[in-house]
Amino acid sequence: MTDKEDSNKLDYGKLAPILKADKTSQLNLSAHLPKKMVVIFSRHKYYRHLVVELANVEVSKNGKLKNPIQVLDPLDLVWKTEKQTELKFYTGISRFKNNYNESRNGSDLEALKAIATNPLHLEFYLHDEKINSIVNASSVIKIKLSILKVNLELSVDERGDSFAISGLLHLNGKTYDLEDIKLRFHYFVEIKDQLHLIANPYVLSVIDFFKQHQNNLVIERAEYEVFQEDILSKIEEKIKINYAYLKPATKKQIEEQGFDLENEQIIYLTESEDFVLLTPVMRYGGLEIPVISQKQIQAKDKRGKIFTLDRDDEKELQFITNIAKMHPYFMEQAKEFGDQRHADCFWMHRKHFLEPGWFLEAFESWRSKGIAILGFNELKDNKISQYKAEIAINVISGIDWFETAIRVKFNKQTVSLKHLHKSIRNKNKFVQLDDGTMGILPDEWLQKFEGYFGAAEVVRESLHTPNINYATVEELYEDELLDIETKQRLELYRAKLSAFENIEEIQVPAALNATLRGYQKEGLNWLNFLDGFNFGGCLADDMGLGKTVQVLAFILSQKEKMGHNTNLVVVPASLVFNWQQEIKKFAPTLKVLTIYGADRARIVADFDQYEVILTSYGTLLADVRFLKDYRFNYIFLDESQTIKNPDSQRYKAVRLLQSRNKVVMTGTPIENNTFDLYGQLSFACPGLLGSREHFRQIYSVPIDQFKDAKRAAELQKRINPFLLRRTKEQVAQELPDKTEMVIYCEMGTQQREIYESCRTEIRDYLMGTAEDELKRSSMHVLQGITKLRQICNSPAILSKEKYYGDASAKMDVLLEQIETKSPHHKILVFSQFVSMLELVKAALEQRQIQFAYLTGQTKNRESVVDSFQNDSEVRVFLISLKAGGVGLNLTKADYVYLIDPWWNPAVENQAIDRAYRIGQHQNVMAVRLICPDTIEEKIMLMQETKKDLASDLIKTEESIFKSLTKKDLLELI
16 A cells, blocks of 8 residues: 555544544433523623623423523624514624613614514613622522603602602503602613503603602792793603693683684794705694694683683594505504604605606695695705695687697696797796796696697787697697687698698689699699688699699689789799790780899889789898788799798798798608608698697607608698699690600800800901801801800800800709709700800719710710619719710600700700600600800790791701801891
């Protein structure tokens, strides 16, 4: 065997004594008597302070303790329990295990209370030093320990010229004179084999005081009144005092001092550090008696005689109960009031007390039981009203609106509508009151008020919700808040506007020089329908569907319906000429005044003489100062997306205008986001969408940022009767396969000056040249006319030798059209001038709009055409007129823009027909861009008058010019 193996071998010889000892120990344990844990009260041998110990003691068969007593450390047992009461029990004993200092403080008392609860149900023993000065089994006596519910009473007797005061202790149905009771360890009353813990330090001090005076305190009469006021009245708050010498009040005395009246209940609120104290007081006659006190009612009659009166114990108990049941804290506190505890009030931490959800309910409940609350606004930094809001709502039918009267009261304080609106706007539930306090608006009303204010306008002390917003009135207000007339009006609107599709047809005005298509008649009927309710609207048909002719038909129908009236039409500058031409064409009987251009300042007109006042948005900004003073019949805004931003000057200007009604027109009611609708409809239909912030929160943000389908459906339902939109696809069957229209592009000042300079130069040349010479110099004239046509497109495409600027009305209009249409349509753009296409190309690249490009220099025509036809990302096709006039099949396009007119319309038609070909399943919209009062307008007129040119197969400018006389050329220029 190796050394390692030897060392690991067990030595049973060495283990024998251990095993023997263990066996002996087991035998001895089995012979021991049973043990139990007990609590022993004693005095310290030297310091004479109370000592409380936990011990393990053997118990004989007859139940007696046996020596030795094994003292335990209670802190060792703390780790063996998780129960709160047991933890307190062990730590309480630990406090008195080695008690060297008799502090007699609150902590000692709390420790003794924890011991007295006895959660382990142990037996208590008291050391009797007379038997043996040492604590052992024979010198301890078994006792009972309880917490005394103290009922201490002082009695005051009149003895000649003095007053004697003594005390009595009522315990378990028996009465003990204070002189006869025995105090043990300062905190306990000992009666026979029982220790009663007095858990109230105030009562302990009173008992101690009277025992020191042998329970007989004598006060001379001369000193008694002061003693009674300074000492007894304060003791009386905690301990009952029986004034034996006082006589009960007579009926006469009760009536004389007003004690026969209803006893008033009051809660006084005060502060102590971070706590709010609630002191309940009962008013008896002119006296206020703290309910949580033992104070006796004393009063003097008219003859100076003092008498006493019993307190209304039943009513006081109910008073205490009414307070206590309002919070669990108070219920716990109320349990201890009978113990003559130090506190004479309820208390709660300030942060809990001032929670609106609690104190408003509590105060309301107390007031309903006749309890007054005083001192609430004297609490530090507390400006909150102690009253719940009383809210009354009434909706009546006004002239053009529903009028809502809102009355919010806090007790006697009525809230002004201005202060209420401010709080709701700031999402603040606190509202300013006239007395300087802040009322608390109920949470369930905050959202309601937000809806009321969001849908209406504050007018003095009421809200005006426009009739057009009738649906919101139905949503927001309960039926019982509406008067009969309001209910009837709502029923009318609901019946008429919900049957939107059954609108009455009206006759197309005889003065209209056009035949309306079916959907255009519906538009006229719709405008007339809204007019019947004095409601405005938004005509949002696609471009090219005839919004202008529908509005002109409506203006004529207004004339037939109500006689002469004046209407304002506001359009972008580029459309002023278009409107002039459309009115001449479709409604030539209308008297029109155009306020536009530099010479407009000289126009001093009586608007009553006209039926249409036509102006531009730019002119409106400058002339709104006098336009706002006239009340029009209707205001029509064309391309109303111009005012989509409520912060813009244009929006603010149009809102200053006055009219009986308003209509906005746009092919793109929403360009960027839902909020675009707000500016346009808040003008045409004031009040329909409520306040700007309300619309943003309720609709714009949820729909645009979070794609909220429910909100989108709600908004659609709300605006449906007031927004009429038909797309080209929806009315395709009523449209011709090919629709042609002209957009007039009014030159700006800079572009016009360049044009006029060139025009004058050519005109002077023509005037000074004979007819024969012109034939020989036709090329020179052709170059001059071509230059005029280029300036109409853009001065930027003239000779590179000189820079003429890049102001271009056509570029502005064309790019606006492309940006609007390209997301949903494919577009062809034709120009005779490649240099113009280059400008458009650069602008599209800057705007990141994808396009195809075809000129005479393009080599891969097939792949370019294929990219436009088949690539969904390529939205625009820029084509030179000559390169793309023939041989192309571009059926994906449904919009064609001709930047510059051609002498022979047949050439233009060939370009348009690149889209309008076999295989095209969409209606084609062809748009010509023309600068008014220029050679382009004259070319259009020439196309109409010189029919032979239109049918001529000759397509060269040189051939055309050979057929033009000097007179023709001068008319062109």
